[in-house]
Amino acid sequence: MTNPKRRTYDPEFNRNAVLLSEDPSRTPSEVAESLGISREILY
Numbered sequence: 001m002t003n004p005k006r007r008t009y010d011p012e013f014n015r016n017a018v019l020l021s022e023d024p025s026r027t028p029s030e031v032a033e034s035l036g037i038s039r040e041i042l043y
Contacts, residue, residue, distance in 0.1 A: 017042060
């Protein structure tokens with residue numbers, strides 16, 4: 001059984017995710033959906 005390859009995210013994507021998640025008008029679920037990732041990855 002092989003493990004699926006882990007996705008990696010570049011530093012720019014990570015910075016953008018943090019900036020979006022700090023916006024009080026957006027929920028973590030909304031931010032994650034807009035980025036195409038799960039909420040758990042965002043956390």
